Amino acid sequence: xxxxxxxxxxxxxxxxxxxxxxxxxxxxxxxxxxxxxxxxxxxxxxxxxxxxxxxxxxxxxxxxxxxxxxxxxxxxxxxxxxxxxxxxxxxxxxxxxxxxxxxxxxxxxxxxxxxxxxxxxxxxxxxxxxxxxxxxxxxxxxxxxxxxxxxxxxxxxxxxxxxxxxxxxxxxxxxxxxxxxxxxxxxxxxxxxxxxxxxxxxxxxxxxxxxxxxxxxxxxxxxxxxxxxxxxxxxxxxxxxxxxxxxxxxxxxxxxxxxxxxxxxxxxxxxxxxxxxxxxxxxxxxxxxxxxxxxxxxxxxxxxxxxxxxxxxxxxxxxxxxxxxxxxxxxxxxxxxxxxxxxxxxxxxxxxxxxxxxxxxxxxxxxxxxxxxxxxxxxxxxxxxxxxxxxxxxxxxxxxxxxxxxx
Amino acid sequence: xxxxxxxxxxxxxxxxxxxxxxxxxxxxxxxxxxxxxxxxxxxxxxxxxxxxxxxxxxxxxxxxxxxxxxxxxxxxxxxxxxxxxxxxxxxxxxxxxxxxxxxxxxxxxxxxxxxxxxxxxxxxxxxxxxxxxxxxxxxxxxxxxxxxxxxxxxxxxxxxxxxxxxxxxxxxxxxxxxxxxxxxxxxxxxxxxxxxxxxxxxxxxxxxxxxxxxxxxxxxxx
Numbered sequence: 320x321x322x323x324x325x326x327x328x329x330x331x332x333x334x335x336x337x338x339x340x341x342x343x344x345x346x347x348x349x350x351x352x353x354x355x356x357x358x359x360x361x362x363x364x365x366x367x368x369x370x371x372x373x374x375x376x377x378x379x380x381x382x383x384x385x386x387x388x389x390x391x392x393x394x395x396x397x398x399x400x401x402x403x404x405x406x407x408x409x410x411x412x413x414x415x416x417x418x419x420x421x422x423x424x425x426x427x428x429x430x431x432x433x434x435x436x437x438x439x440x441x442x443x444x445x446x447x448x449x450x451x452x453x454x455x456x457x458x459x460x461x462x463x464x465x466x467x468x469x470x471x472x473x474x475x476x477x478x479x480x481x482x483x484x485x486x487x488x489x490x491x492x493x494x495x496x497x498x499x500x501x502x503x504x505x506x507x508x509x510x511x512x513x514x515x516x517x518x519x520x521x522x523x524x525x526x527x528x529x530x531x532x533x534x535x536x537x538x539x540x541x542x543x544x545x546x547x548x549x550x551x552x553x554x555x556x557x558x559x560x561x562x563x564x565x566x567x568x569x570x571x572x573x574x575x576x577x578x579x580x581x582x583x584x585x586x587x588x589x590x591x592x593x594x595x596x597x598x599x600x601x602x603x604x605x606x607x608x609x610x611x612x613x614x615x616x617x618x619x620x621x622x623x624x625x626x627x628x629x630x631x632x633x634x635x636x637x638x639x640x641x642x643x644x645x646x647x648x649x650x651x652x653x654x655x656x657x658x659x660x661x662x663x664x665x666x667x668x669x670x671x672x673x674x675x676x677x678x679x680x681x682x683x684x685x686x687x688x689x690x691x692x693x694x695x696x697x698x699x700x701x702x703x704x705x706x707x708x709x710x711x712x713x714x715x716x717x718x719x720x721x722x723x724x725x726x
Numbered sequence: 727x728x729x730x731x732x733x734x735x736x737x738x739x740x741x742x743x744x745x746x747x748x749x750x751x752x753x754x755x756x757x758x759x760x761x762x763x764x765x766x767x768x769x770x771x772x773x774x775x776x777x778x779x780x781x782x783x784x785x786x787x788x789x790x791x792x793x794x795x796x797x798x799x800x801x802x803x804x805x806x807x808x809x810x811x812x813x814x815x816x817x818x819x820x821x822x823x824x825x826x827x828x829x830x831x832x833x834x835x836x837x838x839x840x841x842x843x844x845x846x847x848x849x850x851x852x853x854x855x856x857x858x859x860x861x862x863x864x865x866x867x868x869x870x871x872x873x874x875x876x877x878x879x880x881x882x883x884x885x886x887x888x889x890x891x892x893x894x895x896x897x898x899x900x901x902x903x904x905x906x907x908x909x910x911x912x913x914x915x916x917x918x919x920x921x922x923x924x925x926x927x928x929x930x931x932x933x934x935x936x937x938x939x940x941x942x943x944x945x946x947x948x
């Protein structure tokens with residue numbers, strides 16, 4: 320009869336395999352402990368992953384906006400802060416070689432209604448609106464000072480406005496108070512930037528903010544290859560309003576804005592990560608405490624294994640595999656729940672942390688993107704957290720005399 | 727190392743508050759013999775067996791297996807040695823969430839034995855103690871006697887060279903007790919060295935050595 324010879328390394332592999340199997344079987348065997356650890360991991364990982372996915376989503380949206388935005392934004396600067404410019408300067412810039420278009424834009428914040436709901440008024444020439452923007456009700460505004468407003472569906476719902484609604488004077492200017500009319504409602508759930516937006520003509524917007532003839536900035540598109548030349552020329556043009564000649568010219572290029580991106584979503588992401596580190600630290604304590612669940616039973620079990628001839632390394636391997644399985648389970652569940660939270664519950668409550676002034680329920684599709692980096696980092700941290708809580712206690716139990724735990 | 731001959735030299739074991747469980751116990755259990763440890767409750771039998779089965783360390787003195795002092799052996803060395811000893815403790819030391827057959831063959835896992843093979847081994851060992859019908863029951867579902875028989879089957883399964891058994895029949899009825907005694911006798915006949923602490927008269931008939939403890943000290947027969 321032929322005998323199969325098992326070599327030493329193969330024997331070692333078999334040993335590792337069999338012991339590892341018992342580690343997997345130990346997850347349901349210690350069900351209470353496993354559940355508590357998975358819950359502790361979920362409590363930390365779900366908000367962490369959800370937050371970072373939202374942050375990455377906003378980052379992506381910002382990139383897209385920049386990619387599809389203008390080549391340059393010309394504004395004034397006073398005391399190191401942005402200041403309005405003369406709308407008429409757009410005409411001068413349009414005449415420069417290499418300039419495709421230059422359009423004035425008015426952007427500002429207002430509060431409307433008895434609840435003083437915050438909204439952003441954007442005054443821009445109708446032909447500069449994105450092609451994909453369409454009204455689900457009514458029509459787009461007409462250029463000129465007609466007090467015609469087109470509002471986002473979310474804002475319309477909150478303010479209970481329909482096409483034809485007249486908004487009582489929510490501003491007063493030197494020309495007196497004005498009643499505005501809602502002429503159209505556009506779908507505002509496509510992009511975060513369209514939430515709570517009121518679109519109108521430059522002239523109407525300038526009246527709303529009582530800045531006739533002025534614009535927040537000028538949007539400049541250049542012919543390819545002319546950007547640096549146009550930038551140099553515009554920087555020498557005076558944009559200051561006649562009423563405030565000390566205002567200097569400020570030009571922000573697409574590249575400069577891209578470089579500043581880190582001060583926006585990335586800064587929030589940083590704050591979020593920092594908060595999560597504290598949460599992880601708390602989780603370590605929780606897991607250390609939960610390792611105490613059934614600790615005497617666990618010590619007894621380890622003692623029994625040692626009594627029956629298990630080596631400390633076998634006991635540790637079993638515990639390692641058990642902890643790893645719990646961590647992988649916890650992390651996988653966290654990813655699924657984070658995905659469900661964003662996909663099906665639109666980041667309820669958590670999205671507001673990344674959108675200033677937003678309520679728990681956001682009126683647009685919250686952008687999100689799961690990137691591998693944070694997932695891998697959080698899995699690694701989770702493994703460290705769970706291992707810290709389990710391996711040390713097991714090693715202590717495995718190196719003690721079995722009689723002490725069994726007695 | 728050829729295992730069987732067991733020797734203790736001036737063993738002392740003290741617990742907290744200066745309680746002396748063993749006091750200067752020296753003995754020799756020759757290769758292939760059947761040693762019966764006798765003594766009243768609290769005389770130190772369990773402590774002696776715990777030290778002999780390497781699940782506890784003496785405060786002083788030495789334990790020798792085949793002439794080699796194993797008292798100062800490393801943790802790994804003691805585990806290796808324990809694999810060659812069939813141990814039954816008074817509380818049976820079973821893992822409650824596992825089934826009877828899994829408890830019986832858990833010591834064989836680090837040996838790399840496949841699950842199906844382990845189950846077969848368990849079946850044979852459980853047959854010897856009359857517990858095959860309960861092999862899939864969880865340890866926590868067992869009666870005291872069944873737990874005891876499970877622990878004995880676990881000691882039997884690896885065919886060890888030494889058996890150290892603490893009251894192995896204390897919870898068993900006459901018929902089952904006889905069956906377990908028979909299994910132990912078979913191991914003795916096979917050449918294994920047996921050390922049993924028991925008041926069971928059936929072991930007295932088998933014993934080749936009798937060691938009596940009184941208040942932690944060995945009583946030397948006149």
